[in-house]
Amino acid sequence: MYLITAGIGPIGALVGGLLAEFIGVRNALFVAVVCSSFGGLWIVFSPIRKLRHLLT
Numbered sequence: 001m002y003l004i005t006a007g008i009g010p011i012g013a014l015v016g017g018l019l020a021e022f023i024g025v026r027n028a029l030f031v032a033v034v035c036s037s038f039g040g041l042w043i044v045f046s047p048i049r050k051l052r053h054l055l056t
Contacts, residue, residue: 005041043049 016028016032019031023031
């Protein structure tokens with residue numbers, strides 16, 4: 001799990017750098033803010049919100 005979470009950082013930095021190179025730094029930061037705000041939507045629309053106790 002650590003390999004996955006630590007390994008995605010350099011990939012994100014590369015993609016962010018390329019995005020900033022092509023569309024500009026301000027627009028790349030705007031894209032990052034919009035994408036990170038959508039990060040929690042999967043939990044809002046999942047059945048986890050209706051879960052009252054853990055099923056073990």
